[in-house]
Amino acid sequence: TQLLEQSPQFLSIQEGENLTVYCNSSSVFSSLQWYRQEPGEGPVLLVTVVTGGEVKKLKRLTFQFGDARKDSSLHITAAQPGDTGLYLCAGVAPRSNYQLIWGAGTKLIIKP
Amino acid sequence: DADVTQTPRNRITKTGKRIMLECSQTKGHDRMYWYRQDPGLGLRLIYYSFDVKDINKGEISDGYSVSRQAQAKFSLSLESAIPNQTALYFCATSDFNGGGFTGELFFGEGSRLTVL
Numbered sequence: 647t648q649l650l651e652q653s654p655q656f657l658s659i660q661e662g663e664n665l666t667v668y669c670n671s672s673s674v675f676s677s678l679q680w681y682r683q684e685p686g687e688g689p690v691l692l693v694t695v696v697t698g699g700e701v702k703k704l705k706r707l708t709f710q711f712g713d714a715r716k717d718s719s720l721h722i723t724a725a726q727p728g729d730t731g732l733y734l735c736a737g738v739a740p741r742s743n744y745q746l747i748w749g750a751g752t753k754l755i756i757k758p
Numbered sequence: 759d760a761d762v763t764q765t766p767r768n769r770i771t772k773t774g775k776r777i778m779l780e781c782s783q784t785k786g787h788d789r790m791y792w793y794r795q796d797p798g799l800g801l802r803l804i805y806y807s808f809d810v811k812d813i814n815k816g817e818i819s820d821g822y823s824v825s826r827q828a829q830a831k832f833s834l835s836l837e838s839a840i841p842n843q844t845a846l847y848f849c850a851t852s853d854f855n856g857g858g859f860t861g862e863l864f865f866g867e868g869s870r871l872t873v874l
Binding site for chain 1: 762798799800801802803848850862863865866867868
């Protein structure tokens, strides 16, 4: 069974600080997605990384896929209160056309 | 209007009652999913459907059933609700990109179910 360990589970920091969220597995994934979920809403896709070592930037958010495609990280620079939410990673199992393996999520609170 | 609409948004019911959660989408996607979200457990797949004639069990299908009435409609039923089915339920859709790549999931706003 493929598992995706996400850490930390909860993070509360002050506006302007930097942070990193990690998604780790012992298994290889074809690709990995990051979603953000706000209260009362469903998750919304932020980014998909496909190639080992790939780095993608979305404004102050930087996403990296590990070289071996077993792990990924999300780094936020100068966090803003608007970044508050639940961040979820989801890996696509190889040779699967449907199966997403989900991390448990990181609840992020950015205090003004 | 939302592309993926779930009804009801909130429901409180009693143990043993039959409950149906409905999902409709305007994205034109063939693939539809039902997920359950519990704090600290992430999203767990209950059922998924690749088209109207294709229904598949997910990792936690026991106690649930589904019906794909049309390409745009996918409903989830709890035949006899129990308290540990209290959770936030999400419907999602996706397009098929081929090559083993799932593609983006588009979620509804969720249905919060409480079973007393």
